[in-house]
Amino acid sequence: MDIVVLVKQVPDTESLVQVADDGVSIKKQDIKWIMNPYDELAVEAALQIKEAQGGTVTILSLGPEKAIETIRTALAMGADQGVHINDPAAEGSDSLATAKLLAAALKDIPYELIIAGHRAVDEDNYQVASAVAELLGIPQVSMVNKVELTDGKITCHRTIEGGTVVVEASLPALFTTQRGLNEPRYASLPGIMKAKKKPVDVKTVADLGVDAALVGAANRKVKIKSLRLPPERQTVKMIEGEAASDKATALVKILHEETKII
Amino acid sequence: MAQGVFAITEQRDGELRKVSFETVSEGRRVADGLGTELTAVLLGSGVDGLAEELKKYGPDKILVADDAGLAEYTTDAYSNVLAELIQSSDPAVIIMGASAQGKDLAGRLAAKLDAGVAMDCVKVQLENGNLTYTRPMFGGKINADVEIEGAPQIVAIRPNVMDITEAAKNSAIEKPAVQLGEVKTAIVEKKMETDDKVELTEADIIVSGGRGTGGDYAGIEALADALGAAVGASRSAVDEGWRPHSDQVGQTGKTVSPTLYVACGISGAIQHLAGMSTSKYIVAINKDEEAPIFSKADFGIVGDLFELVPAITEEVKKVKE
Ligand SMILES: Cc1cc2nc3c(=O)[nH]c(=O)nc-3n(C[C@H](O)[C@H](O)[C@H](O)COP(=O)(O)OP(=O)(O)OC[C@H]3O[C@@H](n4cnc5c(N)ncnc54)[C@H](O)[C@@H]3O)c2cc1C
Numbered sequence: 001m002d003i004v005v006l007v008k009q010v011p012d013t014e015s016l017v018q019v020a021d022d023g024v025s026i027k028k029q030d031i032k033w034i035m036n037p038y039d040e041l042a043v044e045a046a047l048q049i050k051e052a053q054g055g056t057v058t059i060l061s062l063g064p065e066k067a068i069e070t071i072r073t074a075l076a077m078g079a080d081q082g083v084h085i086n087d088p089a090a091e092g093s094d095s096l097a098t099a100k101l102l103a104a105a106l107k108d109i110p111y112e113l114i115i116a117g118h119r120a121v122d123e124d125n126y127q128v129a130s131a132v133a134e135l136l137g138i139p140q141v142s143m144v145n146k147v148e149l150t151d152g153k154i155t156c157h158r159t160i161e162g163g164t165v166v167v168e169a170s171l172p173a174l175f176t177t178q179r180g181l182n183e184p185r186y187a188s189l190p191g192i193m194k195a196k197k198k199p200v201d202v203k204t205v206a207d208l209g210v211d212a213a214l215v216g217a218a219n220r221k222v223k224i225k226s227l228r229l230p231p232e233r234q235t236v237k238m239i240e241g242e243a244a245s246d247k248a249t250a251l252v253k254i255l256h257e258e259t260k261i262i
Numbered sequence: 263m264a265q266g267v268f269a270i271t272e273q274r275d276g277e278l279r280k281v282s283f284e285t286v287s288e289g290r291r292v293a294d295g296l297g298t299e300l301t302a303v304l305l306g307s308g309v310d311g312l313a314e315e316l317k318k319y320g321p322d323k324i325l326v327a328d329d330a331g332l333a334e335y336t337t338d339a340y341s342n343v344l345a346e347l348i349q350s351s352d353p354a355v356i357i358m359g360a361s362a363q364g365k366d367l368a369g370r371l372a373a374k375l376d377a378g379v380a381m382d383c384v385k386v387q388l389e390n391g392n393l394t395y396t397r398p399m400f401g402g403k404i405n406a407d408v409e410i411e412g413a414p415q416i417v418a419i420r421p422n423v424m425d426i427t428e429a430a431k432n433s434a435i436e437k438p439a440v441q442l443g444e445v446k447t448a449i450v451e452k453k454m455e456t457d458d459k460v461e462l463t464e465a466d467i468i469v470s471g472g473r474g475t476g477g478d479y480a481g482i483e484a485l486a487d488a489l490g491a492a493v494g495a496s497r498s499a500v501d502e503g504w505r506p507h508s509d510q511v512g513q514t515g516k517t518v519s520p521t522l523y524v525a526c527g528i529s530g531a532i533q534h535l536a537g538m539s540t541s542k543y544i545v546a547i548n549k550d551e552e553a554p555i556f557s558k559a560d561f562g563i564v565g566d567l568f569e570l571v572p573a574i575t576e577e578v579k580k581v582k583e
Contacts, residue, residue: 013401017403026400026404037513095369096372096379121514124381124400126360126382126418130366130368134374140337141337142337161361161462162461163454166450168447170446179510220411222408223408227407234560238563244565245576247573251577261521261522261543262578262582
């Protein structure tokens with residue numbers, strides 16, 4: 001089965017994120033970049049399917065020059081080839097424009113299955129994968145923690161509030177990953193060596209035939225007006241007391257009388 | 263020109279979900295601010311009773327798409343039907359919940375309608391006729407104020423954040439004919455946890471336990487019971503196999519926004535804070551006075567959770583009597 005995995009490079013979740021001087025972007029200098037954690041699950045899922053039934057795994061990523069590191073990481077895990085949409089004109093695209101570029105690239109890549117993270121932990125938009133599915137006219141199942149493939153069909157366990165629904169879709173289809181799906185493997189040293197020689201196609205916006213007036217920071221439909229730090233909480237009020245029961249009484253009194261929650 | 267506000271509601275198994283009341287209440291505020299009409303939109307099968315219930319929150323109109331094929335949420339049927347309703351009414355703003363359903367639907371609708379989406383918003387502001395949406399990004403490390411160009415503007419609101427306001431109206435109910443379109447997915451099974459379990463993202467109070475519990479959740483569960491709260495967990499607790507993935511709060515778990523979040527034996531790692539920092543009140547219980555969680559909490563107690571949690575449970579029971 002030919003599988004394409006949509007992968008994004010994002011700031012390490014430990015990174016200190018600071019607003020840049022322009023007030024609408026973040027300072028990028030000191031950030032360590034990683035593969036979006038949900039995309040690691042997607043790569044792992046693709047590799048497991050490939051190991052079980054053969055086929056190819058292609059990594060598709062939109063990102064600047066350094067995003068190649070993340071593509072190489074996925075190749076080192078075991079994916080076969082990469083497609084890197086790397087064009088300054090695409091930088092700062094919003095979710096829908098990103099989806100348009102990815103969908104355009106997918107016109108030239110054979111696939112029966114597309115796997116993506118259900119969100120990227122940078123802008124937390126939760127949209128790219130489902131917009132890609134719509135643009136390609138294929139079904140999607142989101143936030144999947146278990147998947148089975150049987151003749152031309154995919155069965156996905158989709159997590160919802162308070163439970164799971166089992167959804168069946170015809171192929172080709174797209175699903176997005178949820179934690180619990182698998183434990184992503186680490187790249188092995190031989191894997192890392194091999195990854196260096198695996199092919200990565202670089203595409204520009206023009207190569208994809210997408211109108212440059214639809215993509216990039218200047219053409220966002222969702223315009224960032226300002227970025228700021230979230231409001232600070234007041235300094236913590238520490239509850240003192242001799243015995244545990246004294247502290248408990250004091251806390252419950254506050255919750256009951258001051259905050260009126262209890 | 264596009265005008266009017268759509269509030270998309272959610273129902274499951276014959277009940278409206280709480281986020282529905284939030285979308286309609288917020289929709290009412292936005293529509294009043296813009297001086298325009300609010301339409302609540304309800305999809306389902308045999309949902310007349312639910313439409314009646316929505317009147318309480320004051321929509322001018324309720325659009326009901328009633329069809330056996332809409333009984334359960336499927337991306338295809340719901341997005342097809344909604345896109346058609348939206349195209350024929352041409353609303354300027356569409357408000358939905360950033361729930362499992364809304365997160366699945368938003369990108370699909372955006373692509374169908376060529377519209378911008380502000381996802382997981384915690385605030386909607388109106389100034390000079392322009393709507394600005396505030397949304398946390400980077401796991402809540404940054405808040406972004408965004409505006410959406412063009413119409414419709416799609417905004418998904420974080421569950422449990424917007425106020426629910428009753429403002430009953432004798433709303434007109436309309437039942438347009440429904441075209442499900444091509445549906446390529448089918449629900450084959452639904453596995454729900456027990457009914458009496460409170461869903462984390464909708465809970466008013468959450469008692470959460472981390473590695474400090476050592477896997478013993480009896481005390482946490484007793485406190486949650488006393489408070490009518492849901493039980494949450496840190497990723498460490500989930501990785502240890504003490505709690506299911508569905509209990510995990512954080513950057514790779516659920517984003518929750520309860521009125522009260524009680525973190526017991528949780529150190530307060532940045533990835534955990536990502537999932538609960540918009541809670542109204544945060545209480546931290548930790549034996550280490552240096553634990554980072556205290557710098558993000560409103561109230562803190564230093565001590566052993568195995569002594570403190572049962573003592574708090576007793577106090578809560580007394581107060582509730
Ligand atoms: C990519 C990525 C994503 C992640 N996503 C998440 C996520 O979504 N959610 C999440 O929670 N974490 C996440 N993490 C993990 C996170 O970094 C922390 O490792 C985790 O949150 C720690 O869990 P904890 O606080 O339960 O455990 P610890 O950090 O081990 O803290 C345990 C705390 O319990 C206290 N304690 C111990 N015994 C007692 C006692 N008897 N009474 C009172 N206090 C006691 C200790 O003082 C300590 O502060 C992620 C990490 C990465 C790298």
